[in-house]
Amino acid sequence: MxxxxxxxxxxxxxxxxxxxDSRSTVRQLQVAVPLLSGDRTAVFVLTTEDIDRWDDHLQVVIAILGSLSLSEPADAPDPGSDVGPAGTGAPNSAPPGFDTPFG
Known part of the structure; x- marks a missing residue:
């Protein structure tokens, strides 16, 4: 959509x-992309007052959307596995070198 x-x-x-107060015209673009799981959607939104450069902004959005893959990566881990980010072996753990309350 x-x-x-x-x-x-x-x-x-x-x-x-x-x-x-002042008034300003803004233009917004929303693109909804269904995810492979079928039960979720990624929504990309661009909002700008810079309507004169709208075509330039669209080129950026087109590049972003063109970088999306609609197929599973060949080396993707099994969704049911406990492999977390950066192959740390634990779900929701931070990559090495990052200190978070979760890892």
Whole structure:
């Protein structure tokens, strides 16, 4: 699914330290890509006020979407295995060198 929309939004003047609010037109693109599992969707969203360069922004989105793979990698671990990130052997563990509350 692909959806685009132009919307006029009110920008509170207090954000910029001025008295009066202003209005701005923003354009948004949403692309929903179903995942291989069939029960989830990845949503990519671009929102910008820079409508004059919209075609340039679209080229970036096209490049990102073109980098997606819609097939399983040949060396993917079994989804039921306990191999965590970076092959650490434990689910939800951080790669070596990263200190997190989970690993």
């Amino acid at each position: 692909v959806s685009t929309q132009d919307r006029e939004v009110v920008v509170p003047g207090a954000v910029y330290g001025v008295q009066e």
